[in-house]
Amino acid sequence: xxxxxxxxxDEQFHLLGDVSGGRRVIELGIAGNAIALAQAGAKAxxxxxxxxxxxxxxxxxxxxxxxxxxxxxELADLGFAPSGTIDVVxxxxxxxxxxxxxxxxxxxxRVLKPGAPFLxxxxxxxxxxxxxxxxxxxxxxxxxxxxxxxLDRANxxxxxxxxxxxxDDHPYPTTLVVKARKQGS
Numbered sequence: 001x002x003x004x005x006x007x008x009x010d011e012q013f014h015l016l017g018d019v020s021g022g023r024r025v026i027e028l029g030i031a032g033n034a035i036a037l038a039q040a041g042a043k044a045x046x047x048x049x050x051x052x053x054x055x056x057x058x059x060x061x062x063x064x065x066x067x068x069x070x071x072x073x074e075l076a077d078l079g080f081a082p083s084g085t086i087d088v089v090x091x092x093x094x095x096x097x098x099x100x101x102x103x104x105x106x107x108x109x110r111v112l113k114p115g116a117p118f119l120x121x122x123x124x125x126x127x128x129x130x131x132x133x134x135x136x137x138x139x140x141x142x143x144x145x146x147x148x149x150x151l152d153r154a155n156x157x158x159x160x161x162x163x164x165x166x167x168d169d170h171p172y173p174t175t176l177v178v179k180a181r182k183q184g185s
Contacts, residue, residue, distance in 0.1 A: 029048050
């Protein structure tokens with residue numbers, strides 16, 4: 001599994017944990033990880049609003065010889081998953097522009113098993129400000145504070161917080177990786 005445009009691997013951070021043995025993992029939006037999850041032994045489930053992306057994933061999964069359960073719908077449309085039945089939810093670069101983030105997070109919380117992880121990867125909110133851009137922080141994008149508040153309100157506890165992408169060419173972080181755990185039932 002990789003995080004963000006830099007392609008940082010889960011081998012570096014070990015945020016997903018063991019997904020073998022048929023653990024149920026939902027990928028919110030197709031970001032290229034569902035097949036790798038299935039190959040690692042997970043019961044991979046993908047949700048995406050684009051029927052063409054769903055069709056492409058189904059074809060790629062068949063070519064790879066793995067099964068990926070696919071659902072077409074908005075990222076908060078998790079009605080197909082009963083409450084408390086999912087082991088991990090992964091949103092890799094797909095919640096950046098989510099209009100109703102609170103609703104989506106509440107649905108993720110509903111479907112996760114108690115204490116289960118939610119891994120969120122997104123463009124770092126500060127990246128839109130840096131590198132010669134004229135946009136002010138928070139203008140047209142969520143701030144880090146907005147994200148943390150939304151996670152707290154949905155009853156998630158932050159377990160890991162990584163700001164990636166700072167190098168000689170990018171003095172500002174470009175990718176934010178957050179691992180949160182479901183609190184409560």
